[in-house]
Amino acid sequence: MSESFFKRGQPMTLAALAALCGASLENGDPADVVVDGIAALDTAGPRDIAFLENPKYGGLLAETRAGAVITSRRHRHLARAGLPLLMTAHPSAAFATVGRTLFPDALKPQRLTSPGISAQAHVSSSAVVEDDVTIEPFVVIADGVHVGSGTVISAGAMVGPGCHIGRDCSIGPGVSVQHALIGNRVILHPGVRIGQDGFGYTPDRNQLTKMVQIGRVIIQDDVEIGANSTVDRGAVRDTVIGEGTKIDNLVQVGHNVVIGRSCVIVGQVGIAGSVTLGNGVSVGGQTGFKGHVTVGDGAQIAAVSVVAGDVPAGARWGGMPARPVREWIREMATLTAIAKDRRGAERDDGNGNDA
Numbered sequence: 482m483s484e485s486f487f488k489r490g491q492p493m494t495l496a497a498l499a500a501l502c503g504a505s506l507e508n509g510d511p512a513d514v515v516v517d518g519i520a521a522l523d524t525a526g527p528r529d530i531a532f533l534e535n536p537k538y539g540g541l542l543a544e545t546r547a548g549a550v551i552t553s554r555r556h557r558h559l560a561r562a563g564l565p566l567l568m569t570a571h572p573s574a575a576f577a578t579v580g581r582t583l584f585p586d587a588l589k590p591q592r593l594t595s596p597g598i599s600a601q602a603h604v605s606s607s608a609v610v611e612d613d614v615t616i617e618p619f620v621v622i623a624d625g626v627h628v629g630s631g632t633v634i635s636a637g638a639m640v641g642p643g644c645h646i647g648r649d650c651s652i653g654p655g656v657s658v659q660h661a662l663i664g665n666r667v668i669l670h671p672g673v674r675i676g677q678d679g680f681g682y683t684p685d686r687n688q689l690t691k692m693v694q695i696g697r698v699i700i701q702d703d704v705e706i707g708a709n710s711t712v713d714r715g716a717v718r719d720t721v722i723g724e725g726t727k728i729d730n731l732v733q734v735g736h737n738v739v740i741g742r743s744c745v746i747v748g749q750v751g752i753a754g755s756v757t758l759g760n761g762v763s764v765g766g767q768t769g770f771k772g773h774v775t776v777g778d779g780a781q782i783a784a785v786s787v788v789a790g791d792v793p794a795g796a797r798w799g800g801m802p803a804r805p806v807r808e809w810i811r812e813m814a815t816l817t818a819i820a821k822d823r824r825g826a827e828r829d830d831g832n833g834n835d836a
Contacts, residue, residue, distance in 0.1 A: 489528075490583030492517040495549050495565055498530065501582060502575035504551060513567055516548045519580050530567075533577035550574050573799035584790055589642045589651035592633050593617055609650070634716065639677065647702070660714045664702035664724065672709040675700070679713035679736025694736055696720065701788065707732065707748070714755070741778065759794060768803075783809075 486636065496512035499505060506512055520529040522538060525547035532551040535540055542550065542559040549565040551572045560566055562586065568576045581588060594617045599603060608622045613632035616622065621639045629648030634640065638652050641659035642730070650667045656671070661677035674718050681692040698716020700722045706712070707730035714720055715737045721735070723742035733751045741760035746752075750764050757808035758764075762776050765784030776782070776792040783806065785797025785803035800809035 487584050487587050489517040492528075493583070495567065497548075498579055499567050502551070502567070502569065502574050504569040507557070507566050509717060510549075510565040514548055519576070519583060519585065520547065522547065522550070530576075530579060532572045532574040551579070590633075590635055590653040590670060593636055593654070604710065604750075618790040636670075644676075653708070660696075661698040661700065663700045665703070666703050667700055668705040670706065670708040670710075670730070673706050674709075674711040675706075676713070676714045681716055681736065681754070692716065696737065698722075701742075704728070710734070712740075713754075729766070735772070747784070765799075 483835045488507040492515045495506060495514045497618050507558070507652060513515040514598040516528050516530045518529040518799045520526070520531055521530045521688055522533060522545040525531045525545055525546045525674040527546060527610050529547050530551065531547040531835055532548045533539065533556055534555065539556055539559045542556065543561045545564070548565060550560065551569060552574055553566045553570060554568050557568070558564055566751045567575065569823060570603050577763035592615055594616045598614070599618045602620040602674045603618045604610065604616060604622040605693070607624045607627065610628045613630045614628050615633040617634065617636040620634050622628070623640060623642040625643040627645045628634065629646060629647040629650065632652070634652040635654040637654050638656040639658065640646065644658050644661050646663045647665035649665055649666065650663060652658065652669050653673065656669045656673045657675065663788070671722040676698045678694040681694055682689040683692055694714055694716045696717060697719045698712050698714050698720050701724035701726045706728045709730055710732040712720060712722065713733040715717045718737045720734065720736060721739045723740055723744065724742055725743040728746045731748055732747050735752055735754040735756070735805045737755040739757045740754050741758055741762065742760055743760060746764045747766040749767045752770045755773045756770045757775045759776060759778035760779065761779045765782060765786065767784055768786045768788065771789045773790055774788055776788065777794025777796065779795045780787060781797045782792070782803060786799045786803040787801040789802040797806045798804060799806050828830055
């Protein structure tokens, strides 16, 4: 692996890694080979482990210098002679397990200073800070805040009055938290904004009158929110993000939104106010949601879609406006064929001659 900001992990044998991630070594592959890093197939060295799941990159198995590769049995014939292979039905999941083990510090924003409370931080005398909390320079902890043990609040972050942050959380540099209750093991990456007022205005004669937003943000356990994403507080209800949900960078979550458990929301998604997403919903990047729509459990929304109406549980929708994927594909194929026929007609004068 090339030079990295993360130190190499504790060396592990292939036998230990195979047991860790539920993979199996091919007969004759050396179980005692030691690796301590992860890398891509084309940049890996002899002490790195790589993986192959997408057949698009299958040709690299013949050229890689990796110490070992995690892959599936359907790709083993592509490997160079002597390359140790860890076989599994789910290579990317196994590779993720190996990476988490070798580089646990890469799972959340790194601590910038020594443990403890910096003398350059402002912590209110009425705040409750449990043992083993790190509060870095220029952090502001306001009145009545409660911070659980094992939590790290990074430089320049702000936690507003009355907020609760659970245990073993990671609050990244420059994060602001207001009007919020946050569970355990939550990760907020740099620049995240939690609990600011939502975009609420009502027409009043020839002007817009701002509506107050007096709700909260509730973030349950094991949620991760990417850099520079925003979660508005509720208007008269709470904005809620369910446990285990993962939100990418640059996502906007409007007021009164309720997101269920174990959802995946990819970058540049915009969710307007009072939208409800069920449990296990997946949303592709650059998708927009109209206010007050409901998406059922387990639904999947394709990237670059516009969701303007309710989506049934388990459905796969996409397009602008979003509709069932098969219907969307048929419509696109029909429009393409019509456009092609029209272009042909415009080139022909009706007698077989060019117009």
